[in-house]
């Protein structure tokens with residue numbers, strides 16, 4: 490049985506819109522990694538049709554803690570769209586989510602275009618700003634369980650993010666490679682780690698983004714936000730809580746959740 494990739498993207502999009510988990514796509518159909526990224530692109534196009542346009546990209550499984558938690562070891566790329574962003578200190582609408590989790594991250598922003606096909610286009614030079622971040626992931630699959638192809642098709646579980654104040658990369662660059670990361674929920678420490686968990690140094694995420702963007706045909710225009718990947722395992726997100734991610738030497742970001750989960 491062959492199912493058009495467009496239909497697979499629609500299944501995942503319906504799961505988002507109805508906040509209802511579905512069975513893994515690979516239960517019904519075999520997918521190559523290329524096809525999984527094609528499903529992801531088709532899903533992002535469906536969001537864009539609703540005027541929910543890409544604002545950035547995210548890496549997944551850049552840390553061993555995350556890879557071990559999910560049983561997946563390859564670094565993957567997903568797309569962040571406008572509606573996913575919550576302002577610093579703002580409230581996340583949980584009712585539209587299935588079984589959300591949160592992760593402390595480091596975010597970068599491109600100050601100029603990166604051409605993934607041009608070997609001379611250096612993502613490290615193009616990156617001008619960095620900020621502490623918290624990411625919300627929400628697998629559209631039952632039990633938050635998936636194969637590599639399934640999670641790629643599901644846009645790397647992308648569901649939300651908040652960013653702390655931007656700093657110029659130049660200013661903090663030397664402090665980024667191995668600095669403490671703390672995730673607090675309601676004032677209690679939920680996860681701790683180091684930025685070194687992110688590919689050994691979060692700046693390495695920039696080359697990984699370019700490599701994956703080239704391979705899977707994603708654009709990296711100036712202004713693109715890049716989430717480098719979680720430094721720790723993800724924690725379950727509860728309704729009515731205050732989440733704070735702190736990256737030592739960089740700053741912190743706060744996100745609240747409303748009273749009701751979906």
Ligand code: OOG
Pocket residue numbers: 547548549550551552555559592624626627628640645646717718719
């Ligand atoms: C996939 C997304 C992984 C990260 O930071 O490693 C990710 C998932 O765990 O559902 O965002």
Ligand code: MG
Pocket residue numbers: 547548549592594624626716718719
């Ligand atoms: Mg993440």
